[in-house]
Structure formats: structure tokens, C-alpha cells
Amino acid sequence: MSDMNFEVITLFPKAFELINNLGVITKALEKDLINVNLHDLRKYGEGSYRQVDDRPYGGGSGMVLKPEPIYKAHESINKLPNSKTLLMTPQGKVLKQNDLLRWSSLDQLIIICGQYEGFDERVRSLADEEVSIGDYVLSGGEIPAISIINGLTRLLPGTLGDPGSLVDESHNSFLLEYPHYTRPLIFKEMKVPDILVSGNHEEIKLWRKQKMYERTLDRRKDLISNEDYKKLPKSKRIDEDSNEMMKFRIGNGYDIHRLVKGRNLIIGGVKLQHPDGLGLDGHSDADVLSHSIMDALLGALSLGDIGKYFPPSDQQWKNVDSLYLLSRVIELIRKQGWEVNNIDSVIVAERPKIKPFVEVMKKNISEILQIDDSFIGIKATTNEKLGPEGREEGISCHSVVLLEKKDENEVEN
Numbered sequence: 001m002s003d004m005n006f007e008v009i010t011l012f013p014k015a016f017e018l019i020n021n022l023g024v025i026t027k028a029l030e031k032d033l034i035n036v037n038l039h040d041l042r043k044y045g046e047g048s049y050r051q052v053d054d055r056p057y058g059g060g061s062g063m064v065l066k067p068e069p070i071y072k073a074h075e076s077i078n079k080l081p082n083s084k085t086l087l088m089t090p091q092g093k094v095l096k097q098n099d100l101l102r103w104s105s106l107d108q109l110i111i112i113c114g115q116y117e118g119f120d121e122r123v124r125s126l127a128d129e130e131v132s133i134g135d136y137v138l139s140g141g142e143i144p145a146i147s148i149i150n151g152l153t154r155l156l157p158g159t160l161g162d163p164g165s166l167v168d169e170s171h172n173s174f175l176l177e178y179p180h181y182t183r184p185l186i187f188k189e190m191k192v193p194d195i196l197v198s199g200n201h202e203e204i205k206l207w208r209k210q211k212m213y214e215r216t217l218d219r220r221k222d223l224i225s226n227e228d229y230k231k232l233p234k235s236k237r238i239d240e241d242s243n244e245m246m247k248f249r250i251g252n253g254y255d256i257h258r259l260v261k262g263r264n265l266i267i268g269g270v271k272l273q274h275p276d277g278l279g280l281d282g283h284s285d286a287d288v289l290s291h292s293i294m295d296a297l298l299g300a301l302s303l304g305d306i307g308k309y310f311p312p313s314d315q316q317w318k319n320v321d322s323l324y325l326l327s328r329v330i331e332l333i334r335k336q337g338w339e340v341n342n343i344d345s346v347i348v349a350e351r352p353k354i355k356p357f358v359e360v361m362k363k364n365i366s367e368i369l370q371i372d373d374s375f376i377g378i379k380a381t382t383n384e385k386l387g388p389e390g391r392e393e394g395i396s397c398h399s400v401v402l403l404e405k406k407d408e409n410e411v412e413n
């Protein structure tokens with residue numbers, strides 16, 4: 001017995017002569033790795049004309065394959081224990097590389113090829129699976145069957161010279177394969193990428209992986225947005241891997257605190273004077289600018305918000321200087337291997353005037369973050385007397401940050 005026994009029910013067995021001239025498949029036949037038995041449907045036809053088709057009930061154009069000959073042919077096949085019957089139909093599930101892999105462990109694959117307008121509906125009950133090779137209609141199931149025989153045979157051990165060539169291949173991991181080059185180095189002024197001749201195998205591996213992502217995103221985004229892909233374990237998914245390669249992350253933070261009597265008004269570490277003597281209420285010093293920057297930093301790495309790290313229920317953070325909290329957050333960000341690229345904040349306050357203090361705020365933040373203050377943007381606006389800020393019920397702040405991944409050897413421990 002061969003590793004894989006194909007049993008094909010067809011009205012055109014001659015079409016399968018092609019597999020005798022198909023490289024790897026032909027070799028697999030010669031090595032007896034596969035066995036292809038053709039079952040000529042005509043042989044099971046009825047009457048002296050060996051009739052296999054008839055006009056459709058209810059009228060309409062074309063002829064339909066009758067059920068009896070197909071059933072007879074199917075019954076004549078000696079079924080192996082590990083066997084499946086596939087029906088070729090454009091109405092089937094579209095063939096995927098994963099199906100070929102799935103079937104490659106079977107002993108026997110029975111393939112039924114339709115012709116003309118197709119087959120009598122009752123033929124469907126013979127099939128374990130209905131398979132289409134794409135969203136178009138061919139005149140018969142022979143080319144689809146040959147495609148399956150071809151695609152499946154090359155997966156069998158002993159067929160391809162280098163089994164490694166199966167590993168990276170397009171569609172194996174929902175990703176298309178990276179580009180290939182062979183000699184000559186320069187052809188019609190098109191040069192092989194330097195990296196491939198660098199001899200640096202680690203770098204080449206990385207380059208290839210990156211090209212696989214780029215190609216897939218560029219040409220077949222659908223491959224990684226489909227449900228099967230989403231069911232893959234996270235570690236195998238592109239978003240995990242591409243996060244690893246991602247050099248930038250963006251974060252967004254927002255905070256608002258009430259204006260009340262008897263509290264200090266501290267923003268960006270600067271103590272301001274409100275004309276009515278109001279200050280910001282909160283567990284810590286309620287510095288909305290520092291808080292929104294912290295949330296943006298944590299958000300950029302999907303680490304949650306400041307409430308998670310400095311909960312109001314914890315007495316040690318009572319009235320604490322928010323710049324100190326910011327120093328703790330930036331430490332966490334750096335530990336994860338990220339560095340602040342730039343920050344942009346906007347403070348929304350009706351009064352007092354913020355602008356004269358912006359430079360000092362920038363200096364405070366830049367000292368804590370240890371980045372040049374030219375990478376920190378702080379703007380102030382009123383809310384035109386609208387909303388809670390406009391009615392002076394509170395002061396709010398919005399921030400965005402861009403984080404950049406540091407080179408691995410720069411990461412502090």
C-alpha cells in the first residue's frame with residue numbers, strides 16, 4: 001500500500017495522464033509513495049449506451065450526472081480504514097493549504113469529479129467534504145482533482161528533495177512567502193538585496209520574516225483577518241510577531257479634576273494661583289497634566305492606567321507629588337525597553353492663565369523624563385465658558401505620547 005491512495009471517479013480518466021508528466025508527482029508515483037486509481041464513470045453507466053447523465057427535472061439547460069453510476073463506482077472502491085470522500089463542486093468550501101495538510105495523514109482519498117451542469121443532488125450524501133478550488137466555474141472536476149493530488153503529494157515525506165522548503169511556504173502560517181533570488185547577482189540592473197549575500201543568517205531570517213508580513217499585508221490582508229487565523233494561538237499570530245518588530249507605539253491619556261476651595265492648584269509640578277482661590281481636588285496632588293501623560297505612557301504599552309499602579313485606596317499616594325509618580329511610570333516604560341519620543345498635551349482651563357507657566361512645566365516634565373524639552377509640547381486653551389471646564393467646575397488635560405523601542409543592548413535592567 002502506498003502512503004496515499006487516490007481513487008478518482010471521473011468521466012474523463014484521460015485527463016489524468018497529465019500527472020505522469022508533473023515532476024514531483026510523477027516521481028512520487030514511480031516511488032510508489034502515491035497510487036492513483038481511476039474509476040471510469042462510463043463503465044458504471046446504464047443500458048447499452050452506458051448512460052451517465054440525463055436532463056434535469058423541472059427543465060433547464062444542460063445535462064446532469066445521474067446518481068446511480070456514481071454510487072456504483074463509489075461502492076466498487078475497496079475502502080481503507082482511514083479514508084475520506086471529496087466531491088468537487090464550485091459550491092464547496094474553498095480549498096486551503098490547511099485542508100491538504102489535514103488530508104495528508106489519510107490512507108485514502110476518494111475524489112468525485114462532476115461534469116456538465118453538475119451532478120444529481122443525491123450524490124452529495126456520498127461526500128465527507130465538498131471542495132471548490134476557487135470562486136470560478138470549470139467544465140469538470142478533473143482539474144480540481146489534479147490540483148488536490150498535486151498539492152497533497154508534495155506534502156508527503158520523501159517527495160520533495162528538501163523538506164525544509166515546506167516550512168516557510170506561503171499559506172502555511174497564513175503568511176505569504178518571502179521573495180526568492182538566485183544567481184546572477186545583478187540581472188537587467190535589478191540587484192539581489194545586499195542582506196541575502198551578507199552571510200549573516202540571523203539578519204537574513206529577520207529580513208525574510210519581515211518580508212512575509214509586508215507581502216501579506218500588502219497583497220492578501222484577508223489572510224490574516226479571517227476567523228481561522230484569529231483562532232490560532234496568540235504566539236503564532238502576526239500581531240504578536242509584528243508587535244515584536246514594531247518600533248513605535250502611541251498612547252493617549254485624559255484626566256479631569258474638580259476645582260474646589262481649600263486645595264492647591266498644581267499643574268505640571270507648578271503651583272498656580274486661581275483668582276477665586278480654587279485648587280484641584282483628588283487623592284494625590286491632582287496634577288492633571290502629569291496624570292494624563294502617565295496614562296498616555298501606560299496606554300501606549302497597553303499597561304492599563306494610573307489607577308492600577310497608584311490606587312486611591314492606598315494611603316501612601318495621598319497628596320503625593322504627581323511628578324514622583326511620573327518618575328515611577330517612566331521607569332516602568334524604560335524597563336520594558338521603550339523610550340519617549342515626544343509628548344503633546346493640551347490643558348483645558350478657563351482660569352488662571354496657564355501660558356506664562358508652560359515653559360516651567362515643560363522643564364519639570366523634561367527633567368523627570370530625562371528628555372530634551374523640545375520633545376514636549378504643552379498647550380493651554382479655555383473652553384470658551386462651555387462645559388465643566390468652561391464653568392470652572394474643573395480643569396482637564398489631554399496627552400498623546402509616542403514611544404520608540406530602544407535597541408536591545410541599550411535596555412536597562
Ligand code: SAH
Nearest residue numbers: 088089090114117118132133137138140141
Ligand atoms: N452548475 C454547477 C457547476 C457545474 S461545473 C454549479 O453551478 O454548481 C461542472 C463540474 O465541474 C462540477 O460538478 C464540479 O465537479 C467541477 N467544478 C467546476 N468548477 C469547480 C470549482 N471551482 N471547484 C471544484 N470543482 C469544480
